[in-house]
Amino acid sequence: MVRPDPQLKDRLLHFIRNNHIGMFRQWFTDLEPLGIESGVLTILVKQDVHRRYLENKAIDTFQEAAQAVTGRLLGLKFVEEGELESPLLPAAHTDQQTVVLSPDLTFDQFIVGTNNQLASAASVAVCDRPGRSYNPLFLYANVGLGKTHLLQSIGHRLNTTNSSIRWMLTTCEEFSSNFQEALVHQNVSEFRSRYRDLDVLLVDDIQELAGREKIQEEFFHTFNALHQAGKQVVLTANAAPSDIPQLEERLISRFSSGLVTRIEPPEFETRVAIVHQKAKTHGFQLSENVAAFLAARVDGNIRELEGALTRIHSLHVLQQLPITLDLAKIAIGIDDGDAPKSSTPSIQDIMDAISHYYDLKLTDLLSRRRHKSVAMPRQLGMWLARRYTRYSLEEIGSYFGGRDHTTVMHAVKAVTKRREEDESVASEVQIIEQMLLGEQESENAA
Structure with missing residues (x-):
């Protein structure tokens, strides 16, 4: 294996920062290019969750970067240290999630406030005592308020604290699609084994069951099989069980039998902390004034805050502008720099x-x-x-x-x-x- 240029890592990260700003994460700095062999660049990854994320979400970005900075047509491979010691042995996984875990969505990066305190505490509790605390746990909120973050955080915690637990993170849409495929291919028993032979089932956007009678029937029996066996079920939705339209009463009853908790929009102080955390994740810092300005002006969901941060970071990187209050105003569409100054204060x-x-x-x-x-x-x-x-x-x-x-x-x-x-x-x-x-x-x- 040909050892890479010692500056290759810095050049790769610089390319991604400048060309794929929204993709860049601070933990990319922990990656280590190992060398090039048979036209393939091998990059060492410290954590399995990082590797999976890169392979599913970022491999094209890194391949583009590698080809751009080396001037060569290269393939790309991410490996963990264990594979270097025993390259013929694949990494062992005890989870079966159909959704890729994001390294950004862990309990450590979840900002707890009065709006989400119960939901956060309950999510931690089901990791410590699956099937015995808050079963089922039903989290609901409007878009972008953190319910998916908590669901993924549970997956991360299960991955790191108990390797013997069999768990799955999926979406309601994926459950529906898999069931329909099982009907077509006449392997329903295999489908049921996959979803029911678990210790923990995590399902995002369960409101997608609305109006789907056959899917509701199948999920009802899946839920019963897990719950009666003392297995943990965690569900998220955009509404409380009783407010999901065209949902069977027996499912409403089952979903409401544990802890149902709502995540409210974050208060100002929580939004400020979220702004700082999201900026840190993407590898930059904000002053208190800029963070407060964004938190005050963007008071909708967290995704809107992330969008504002991405625009600020883009202007900072691409135009080499310092991150100031004026830049933040421009980023969210308040650009009055060329207009005559009004005598009326804003x-x-x-x-x-x-x-x-x-x-x-x-x-x-x-x-x-x-x-x-x-x-x-x-x-x-x-x-x-x-x-x-x-x-x-x-x-x-x-x-x-x-x-x-x-x-x-x-x-x-x-x-x-x-x-x-x-x-x-x-x-x-x-x-x-x-x-x-x-x-x-x-x-x-x-």
Whole structure:
């Protein structure tokens, strides 16, 4: 085997960073090119889960990179250390998942907040005591809130803590497809053995059973066979069992017989932590202000946050721009750099002025902290936003850490009252307005 150029690894990673930004992961730096033999580049992978992910999701990317940086038409092979010692022995696997585990979706990388605390704790519990804790476990949430992350985290934990456990991670669609193929090829008994001779069955998007009578019948018996044998079943869906349309009552009853828990949208502090974690996964860091800005502006699902991070990282890498608040604004479509500066302040201008005047971090201003040193500036920010922008109460609340309209209404009334009764508060308001509008405009607005 021809030893590769010592700089080959750096060149491969540089190519992927610049040409496949969304694909790059920080753990790619642990990969080691071993050499080239018979036109095949061999790369050493430390963990089995990484190898499987690379073979299923990234082999074309690495092959393109290898050919680009070497100028040669190369094949690619990922190996683990055990194969180097005994190349004729394939790696042994005790799981049968039809879904490839993502190294990004582990318990260590799952950010726990008040929105998902019970779901996270229950998922860990079923790994420690499969079949005896929360059986079945039914997790439901809107798209992009972490139910699939938890399902994959269970798979990772089962892989690393108990090699004797037989488990499968699949999707409802895959279950349906496999059953239909079994009917066509007349090997239903083999299909049933595959799905029922398990210790743990993990099924994503079980709501896809809706309206499929034959599939519901088969899954009902599969569920019963596992549950009656004391085996663990974990299901995810986009709705609670009773809210899934065209689902048989007996399945609703079975799914509801264990723990049913909802994952709510993450609060502001949790979103900030998620932003930092996702950036770290992709090999870069964000300042607190940038993370807070993204968490405040992108308050939908986690996939939207990831999309915003990918755009920021792309601009950073491809255009060699520093990751600043201005870059973050451009990345999510707020690019007013070429437009004339409006005399009317934006909500971001107000947040910046409040943070600067009271020496607060943006993360604190938008957090759930209720201490007077934070709560009063936050209320003032809402009051200014109501006075100087056209946003509704609901929209202002969303910008200020996802608060509802009644909180904003209370803040406006509280600041108006304090401003009238306390000269020091009135003075602070005037100073901040001057910072936002300029001396003359502040006088005119008073």
